[in-house]
Amino acid sequence: MASDENVRVVLIGGSGYTGFEAIRYLVRHPNAELVGVFGPESELGPMEDFYPQLTKMCGLRQELFEAQKLAALRADLAMLCVPHKVAMSYVPALLEANLRVIDLSADYRLKDPAVYEQWYCPHTDPEHLSEAVYGLPEYYAEEIRAARLVANPGCYPTCAVLALAPIVKAGLIEPAGIVANAISGVSGAGRAPSAKTHFPERNENFEPYGVGSHRHMPEMEQVLTALTGRDVELLFQPHLCPMDRGMLCTIYATPTREATTQQLTETLQAAYADAPFVRVRTDVLPATKHVAYTNFCDVAARAAKGRVVLFSALDNLLKGASGQAVQNMNVMFGLDERAGLY
Amino acid sequence: MASDENVRVVLIGGSGYTGFEAIRYLVRHPNAELVGVFGPESELGPMEDFYPQLTKMCGLRQELFEAQKLAALRADLAMLCVPHKVAMSYVPALLEANLRVIDLSADYRLKDPAVYEQWYCPHTDPEHLSEAVYGLPEYYAEEIRAARLVANPGCYPTCAVLALAPIVKAGLIEPAGIVANAISGVSGAGRAPSAKTHFPERNENFEPYGVGSHRHMPEMEQVLTALTGRDVELLFQPHLCPMDRGMLCTIYATPTREATTQQLTETLQAAYADAPFVRVRTDVLPATKHVAYTNFCDVAARAAKGRVVLFSALDNLLKGASGQAVQNMNVMFGLDERAGLY
Amino acid sequence: MASDENVRVVLIGGSGYTGFEAIRYLVRHPNAELVGVFGPESELGPMEDFYPQLTKMCGLRQELFEAQKLAALRADLAMLCVPHKVAMSYVPALLEANLRVIDLSADYRLKDPAVYEQWYCPHTDPEHLSEAVYGLPEYYAEEIRAARLVANPGCYPTCAVLALAPIVKAGLIEPAGIVANAISGVSGAGRAPSAKTHFPERNENFEPYGVGSHRHMPEMEQVLTALTGRDVELLFQPHLCPMDRGMLCTIYATPTREATTQQLTETLQAAYADAPFVRVRTDVLPATKHVAYTNFCDVAARAAKGRVVLFSALDNLLKGASGQAVQNMNVMFGLDERAGLY
């Protein structure tokens, strides 16, 4: 890519919510250009047919993917906005075609294929697993800059890890016995209708799910352990909250020694002083409305009744998915990390 | 039915929203007993499996319907909470078994089978069409008391007719050229998930539908014409509103002569002085929250800029469906019209 | 009260949400009669002016309270739906007038006046503190039956205690180190508008508050300690959820020994087999929609990743306030515990 040129991006999977949000960012990005959108045979056609929001914003059609089309598009980067299992079916061909890849699915997040297979399904591309970089730019910017393949983190792991990592790293809490209680807006469940997401069932309803069984739990443990050098063990408990957008983690941990709210807060502030998208809150607690429709993650820490309580909020589709993907793109291509995201 | 006995009710179609609401009313009704629930083969089992809300409230199972089961249940009344077309497949057998019937579907609302067939589908039980009584107790109480078969009105027609009938009848507005603008909560769309009712599509979204094509339009015209002796012609335009429950009509009409807000209001007050479930509002306008989870319909009238504007609000599942069905039952069996409904 | 007569109830504080809900229950209660509503000088007038929902349901006016009016009303019971501090200003006069009292405020919940004063304000009626019975009928039915003064529990304590008490009592979890993470619908904040409850700030927003400082925390600890004979210590963390009604606690505890989900569940089932308003869930987890607009509390237990996780859901205004008050009334006056509440 010549320095005066835009990053040329193809997106695979334009009909789901993360694809849609990625497209919205890309069409207004000052240094990137969306040059193609690909999808499965059953979902081809003008993007505005899938999302009337895109009329007069994006004139592209979702086309059937064929690897040989990529050369003509002179694409630099592919964003994969498809479910796990589907994503890894595309990656080898994309890398082969000399594209760099940001995968928003879970396929390259878990380093150990055995762990992946325990929580997901057989891994069909173990070859590229080891080179994949975990796309959390606050911690892996250098690796992301050099990466061919970036595994964009899960929404819940992004939220929990940004709050926990500095505190665990500083040795302020026990790395085991952590509880991550979390809530998500319903867009996190994707675009396919179901009884669980039927409006009259979901509206005015708050409900736990996935007790001890959510796939983001091993991802959190792996990443926190890798980042902190401590053997992190946590229980993650998600809940569905009757709203569109937003995620909030309330994390409970045991302090290793008497830690004050001020010490905890300063630890977070030191960690994120230069992070453009993490804001450490003091008086005001994180709230989903402060981050909805943005790429920010707000974090805060409190000492209370002998425990450490951490709060973390983000937009599950943006900093939790497509916004973070664009942030990763910015890092990969040497752009201002904030380009197109403020 | 001996006068000291409860009305024994069987309900057909317990898994949808109107079935559920009817069951909630019936299990706490002081003069009725729900003795059986029937459904299709694919949906049998304990009612609490369909609706966890019913645990410790209703111990019945949804059983497969067989006409010969009715005798043993000594049922007096069947409530049909199934879709149109399905309802009329049950009615002949129920009447044959000497049950009285309240049908919550559209199958017996339109008097003219040709009109029914234009808007719905071929009518398979035209024989009982003529004897069916339109179940709007504020206007047809006497006929309902004597009826074997009651056609429970549609939600939108109940809402629009209760506001319009007295005003048209009094000759205060032109019977043609009426516009009924309406909104409904999403429970009105039923319990089957779809893209239209997927929470992230529906929440924070207000949207019109069915321009000139909603099936409740001919029902409104038929009932208003029958009730007022004038040839009522109206345009009905519904919208989906992001909430569970509630319906509100805003109706625009041309006054026949200078009519004041006071005259209009007094006309409504005279019409509903003895109606236990219609409340005429003066200072406070009808709002869906005032009627949600109740069997009330609130109405109001205003003269404004040379037009007459009427407002009407009810709970689409209660006064708009299951509550009205229970009110009809009360009338049919000589009970206090309010029994079990306040 | 003669056995064939209704319980005659006066309600103090009809303009707030708990007063309104109590009135709705009382006007349709088969064995009780609301004979008077009292309020402060600034809020007198027809109840329907405060709540248009009450038109044609309750014709009473909110009158200025004067103790001498009580005799003429031949009231048996006073329900206090006023804030803490205000409630204890009424109690002595009510008891003096030979009424039994159910106080929905916090004024008589904390047994130790020093604890009350630490969390609330100076106590002006310590004399009656010791005789007040904590109105959780699942545990104190016998005492409630005989009580003159019942302290109706807080919403969060009702929710947390119903899930925790049997498990702590059975010695299945450590009594210290418990975390009670909770969410509430916004009606829990009362009827006075504020920036926090302004619709555009609250809607689509999920937010923690009161870290380590919520007044319901000492109430939970006191009640659980009293009920179980163990020294219960917990951290309570509430959150505001964008919905009207409902409360859900997700409780994390350390098992004392290997306890399975089945053992935990059976412990709950044994505790609540005869409780008409507590439902133990197995396959389906508690969800606020299952209990909204009812007096039920749904509980469930799971063993997960070496912890015990408990869930508990109720309607904050009903089982969490006015419904529980009516349940207490039923117990106090020897009525069916479910009367008027199903």
Place this chain on the structure above:
Amino acid sequence: MASDENVRVVLIGGSGYTGFEAIRYLVRHPNAELVGVFGPESELGPMEDFYPQLTKMCGLRQELFEAQKLAALRADLAMLCVPHKVAMSYVPALLEANLRVIDLSADYRLKDPAVYEQWYCPHTDPEHLSEAVYGLPEYYAEEIRAARLVANPGCYPTCAVLALAPIVKAGLIEPAGIVANAISGVSGAGRAPSAKTHFPERNENFEPYGVGSHRHMPEMEQVLTALTGRDVELLFQPHLCPMDRGMLCTIYATPTREATTQQLTETLQAAYADAPFVRVRTDVLPATKHVAYTNFCDVAARAAKGRVVLFSALDNLLKGASGQAVQNMNVMFGLDERAGLY
């Protein structure tokens, strides 16, 4: 302003919703710079204290307005995000200081001061009323380009006028007897808490207000009459809808002659072929979710039952206020009309 420089903007009234939205647009605008924010003495301080959303986005403080501060800021433009009456108290000083002005209040929208005073209050700056240009760029771009003072339209008028103007102009409907039924999200009520906007009163509630008395009605009539040369007379009826953002008008009119949906649609398409922010819908009807958080207005037309029905949707705070203000700024300063808005 040199052609290579950004437009330098001061904003007056940063603490309300329109101020906040304008700031969000301005801080990311590629050709504009927000150089100062001014407010009343009671509301000074860092913008992030008013809106935590602005942390790491806008480091400005809201300062006390003093005209002499403007020179040092070298501001080109003032945006007034204050209520009517307050706005006109600033305008003379701003014009005097050689700034161009976009006023988001109603103070300069109504051309006839007598009409203004009938609906609002005495006009204190009639001198500048005649030079003010109505800031609807789809119709007044040329005048806006040259204007010193732009009166940014009301939200409801923008919505109704964009749908109606081409159809009235083309003579397809009668200019009198139009009904504009409209709904708005609650953010339209501003940021001050009240009983009407208290979450538990507003949520799950749909309610009409302002029958025949909303101040946007004369604005609609004035603008449509001016734009079409016909004497437009309409009844405007607004409703509050339980959602944050979005506005939808459903407009009923009498056709002058048989007009088909296709003719109506083509009339709209011809009018807005080159308008970057108006989208004419055909198969899909306008819905608030399609325009929320954007500067688009979606319109559609249908012939139904002898009437013409028009639909129009926009985001009340963006195309209905702050987005339109930025669009006006773009036009005034010769920028791409879409700059910073896509």
